Amino acid sequence: MEDDGFKLVSGGRRKKGPTGITKKASGSGFTYKQSAKAGMERKEPSAEDVIQKIEERKTALAKCSFYSKVIESLFKPMGTFRDRAGEKEIDVVCYGVGALTASNPQHQFALILLLRDQFKLAGELHIFDPVMAKVDRAVAEHFQCVVIEKNERGHRPVTTPTLFYMPHCGHTLYNAVLRSNWPHLPRILILGNSFATYDTLLQGTRKDHPAPYVVAAPAQEVGFPKYEVQEVFNNMSLHTFEKPGGEVEGAGGGQESDPEVV
Numbered sequence: 550m551e552d553d554g555f556k557l558v559s560g561g562r563r564k565k566g567p568t569g570i571t572k573k574a575s576g577s578g579f580t581y582k583q584s585a586k587a588g589m590e591r592k593e594p595s596a597e598d599v600i601q602k603i604e605e606r607k608t609a610l611a612k613c614s615f616y617s618k619v620i621e622s623l624f625k626p627m628g629t630f631r632d633r634a635g636e637k638e639i640d641v642v643c644y645g646v647g648a649l650t651a652s653n654p655q656h657q658f659a660l661i662l663l664l665r666d667q668f669k670l671a672g673e674l675h676i677f678d679p680v681m682a683k684v685d686r687a688v689a690e691h692f693q694c695v696v697i698e699k700n701e702r703g704h705r706p707v708t709t710p711t712l713f714y715m716p717h718c719g720h721t722l723y724n725a726v727l728r729s730n731w732p733h734l735p736r737i738l739i740l741g742n743s744f745a746t747y748d749t750l751l752q753g754t755r756k757d758h759p760a761p762y763v764v765a766a767p768a769q770e771v772g773f774p775k776y777e778v779q780e781v782f783n784n785m786s787l788h789t790f791e792k793p794g795g796e797v798e799g800a801g802g803g804q805e806s807d808p809e810v811v
């Protein structure tokens with residue numbers, strides 16, 4: 550179990566000292582005291598700490614069978630996309646990875662760094678998440694990423710071939726990316742939550758669906774294999790598009806509030 554910064558000190562009497570707080574475990578009769586040292590241990594990690602952690606995660610990920618399976622399954626669709634791109638470099642846009650100081654986002658960020666090298670995605674790697682703090686930005690820049698300065702809410706029409714990396718984003722964010730690129734879908738790839746699961750999950754009729762472009766997207770999906778930390782890459786697919794988007798029923802939708810999109 551991870552140290553939560555509380556230490557068992559006694560049964561019985563409780564006393565508040567100047568250096569820490571006390572809390573009584575309900576019904577246990579024991580008192581836990583938070584030490585000043587524990588408080589210090591909880592300080593925010595430095596950019597150097599996070600960079601090192603991400604390097605470690607990259608190394609571990611590159612060695613595991615999950616990664617070889619991902620490469621194997623993405624090989625063909627990425628090859629087709631590259632052929633279509635011709636001489637143009639492929640850009641990456643990362644939305645919604647989260648704070649790079651946190652564990653799951655570190656796994657997810659490590660994966661896109663590996664994929665960038667593996668598939669020679671030599672354009673720019675742009676990144677944005679509203680929760681990114683100064684330390685996250687410093688870490689992203691260390692890995693040659695360009696931090697997007699303003700919240701685009703997914704409205705980013707691209708002119709060059711682009712992989713959108715969006716692990717576990719809200720449905721309106723996928724909807725906005727699709728909508729902005731609807732006439733040129735073969736120009737983009739979306740690596741994110743499986744669209745196929747949305748139609749049933751979001752329970753709307755086609756007409757007033759909260760993410761109509763997600764439902765209408767002419768996407769082919771390649772699903773991810775299982776990863777050792779279940780919630781990191783679950784329900785993820787690569788979506789490719791061979792043709793532009795067609796007519797969309799309820800095209801004015803997707804504007805309602807989505808608790809996962811700021």
Ligand SMILES: C[S@@+](CC[C@H](N)C(=O)[O-])C[C@H]1O[C@@H](n2cnc3c(N)ncnc32)[C@H](O)[C@@H]1O
Nearest residue numbers: 644645646647653677678702716717809810811
């Ligand atoms: C469900 S969380 C997923 C976090 C992380 N990828 C994971 O799987 O644990 C959705 C993420 O989308 C981010 N998000 C919300 N609005 C966004 C926006 N407008 N642009 C980019 N990311 C956004 C949130 O801050 C959050 O980190």
